[in-house]
Amino acid sequence: MKSSKLFLLLIILKCGNCTKDQNARPECALPNNSTTVSINDILKLGENSSGDSGTTSIFPCWFNLDLSRTGQIFAQKYYGQILFANVMSLILLLSDYQTRRVLFLTQKSETPDKASKRYLATAQQIHLWYHSDILSPDWAKSVTNVRKVHSYASFYVDSLNGTESKLTATPKENPTGFQPNERLWSAFKLDLGNFDTRTRPQEFDYSAPKFKFNQYTMAMTIWAFMALPVLNPEPLGIARPSEKELQGYAHLWAVIAYAVGTDEQYIFCKDPQIDWQKCKSYLMDLFREHILPQLMNLDFEGELMIESMLSGISKIIPRYPVDALLINLLEEHLGVRATNLRRQRTLQSRVFGTIANNFVSRYSNYFRPVRWLAGKAMFAELQLASRKVFRDFGTNFTVVANKHFYS
Numbered sequence: 539m540k541s542s543k544l545f546l547l548l549i550i551l552k553c554g555n556c557t558k559d560q561n562a563r564p565e566c567a568l569p570n571n572s573t574t575v576s577i578n579d580i581l582k583l584g585e586n587s588s589g590d591s592g593t594t595s596i597f598p599c600w601f602n603l604d605l606s607r608t609g610q611i612f613a614q615k616y617y618g619q620i621l622f623a624n625v626m627s628l629i630l631l632l633s634d635y636q637t638r639r640v641l642f643l644t645q646k647s648e649t650p651d652k653a654s655k656r657y658l659a660t661a662q663q664i665h666l667w668y669h670s671d672i673l674s675p676d677w678a679k680s681v682t683n684v685r686k687v688h689s690y691a692s693f694y695v696d697s698l699n700g701t702e703s704k705l706t707a708t709p710k711e712n713p714t715g716f717q718p719n720e721r722l723w724s725a726f727k728l729d730l731g732n733f734d735t736r737t738r739p740q741e742f743d744y745s746a747p748k749f750k751f752n753q754y755t756m757a758m759t760i761w762a763f764m765a766l767p768v769l770n771p772e773p774l775g776i777a778r779p780s781e782k783e784l785q786g787y788a789h790l791w792a793v794i795a796y797a798v799g800t801d802e803q804y805i806f807c808k809d810p811q812i813d814w815q816k817c818k819s820y821l822m823d824l825f826r827e828h829i830l831p832q833l834m835n836l837d838f839e840g841e842l843m844i845e846s847m848l849s850g851i852s853k854i855i856p857r858y859p860v861d862a863l864l865i866n867l868l869e870e871h872l873g874v875r876a877t878n879l880r881r882q883r884t885l886q887s888r889v890f891g892t893i894a895n896n897f898v899s900r901y902s903n904y905f906r907p908v909r910w911l912a913g914k915a916m917f918a919e920l921q922l923a924s925r926k927v928f929r930d931f932g933t934n935f936t937v938v939a940n941k942h943f944y945s
């Protein structure tokens with residue numbers, strides 16, 4: 539057999555369900571040696587790598603079209619529940635110092651008003667990634683535009699000189715105009731102090747990154763989008779998902795991560811059908827080693843960015859009180875009783891917060907129509923918010939992919 543034919547055969551054998559894009563790429567015929575960096579190395583290696591991998595293809599060689607579509611179907615079925623998971627995870631992500639610094643410095647989400655627009659724009663791109671054909675031009679346009687937005691943001695934050703980049707908010711000097719609720723945060727911290735002492739984390743090693751927008755922060759952000767539905771689906775109202783569905787969802791996020799410029803070494807769960815246990819352990823370890831220690835040492839800037847995000851979200855999903863969202867995180871996902879947070883609640887929070895949390899984490903699990911209703915209600919709220927911010931309902935994928943950005 540001629541060598542070119544052998545080469546083609548190799549590609550076909552390797553890429554049983556790949557796209558045309560991959561079949562045309564010679565590198566996809568070669569064995570893939572890109573293992574994921576270890577949990578111990580991810581911070582020090584990642585913070586020295588630029589936030590964009592520089593790849594020019596949308597899809598990686600390990601792209602599995604069928605599995606990604608399984609992930610999309612799962613995400614469509616549970617869109618409302620997954621969005622709620624993202625809110626919970628954002629609390630955790632904003633505890634990460636390096637990621638939060640970038641978001642603070644770009645000044646697009648440090649007040650509730652700004653945050654509601656910024657996260658609405660994000661939710662709409664994500665809606666498109668779940669609901670449109672993954673091989674369509676709209677899908678490609680959306681991820682390419684997000685990459686461009688990141689590139690501007692990265693250039694901007696790196697261009698700030700040393701003094702300016704220390705710009706932050708403290709209780710004494712807060713340029714944002716938004717004041718976090720002191721009582722709420724001291725109650726939250728008291729409750730978090732009851733975290734199981736046997737699993738209490740070590741001190742976190744805060745360091746100075748070479749690039750502010752870097753591969754470590756990319757990995758942390760992917761964690762925020764992927765982890766909770768995989769690790770703890772039931773309290774989100776995702777009732778008894780199949781392993782295949784969760785693997786599809788994890789793979790879909792690995793593909794999105796690649797498309798928006800994450801280096802393959804920093805992408806986990808690329809092949810979850812083979813490495814499922816490894817994928818879940820990686821997600822758990824990232825939480826334990828990198829997120830939890832930072833959550834337990836949250837500073838004023840962290841409180842401000844988290845409360846601003848939660849208050850911004852409650853503008854989109856009205857009547858979901860901020861403390862009820864924190865209670866949900868503590869009790870349903872971290873396994874800590876929120877005694878102090880419950881004590882400081884207002885009457886409104888006692889009534890609406892309790893109903894909302896029961897709706898999300900209890901009834902949705904048992905009653906299918908409730909789950910369906912929760913998803914529909916969430917999307918309807920997003921549509922209304924979209925009408926106010928972008929002057930259309932955000933249902934046309936081409937318009938969303940091209941125009942629905944806050945930046």
Ligand code: HEM
Pocket residue numbers: 636637638640641644645646647655656657659660663664684687688691750751752755756757759760794795798800942943944945
């Ligand atoms: C897989 C990883 C990521 C995904 C899927 C993602 C997704 C998005 C999306 C959809 C937007 C558009 C929202 C808008 O128009 O405001 C956006 C904007 C932005 N993202 Fe990301 N992102 C990721 C990683 C990161 C990381 C690691 C950082 C920072 C360290 C970051 C910082 C930003 C910034 C600064 C903006 C512009 C809006 C702002 O200033 O807040 N992103 N991202």
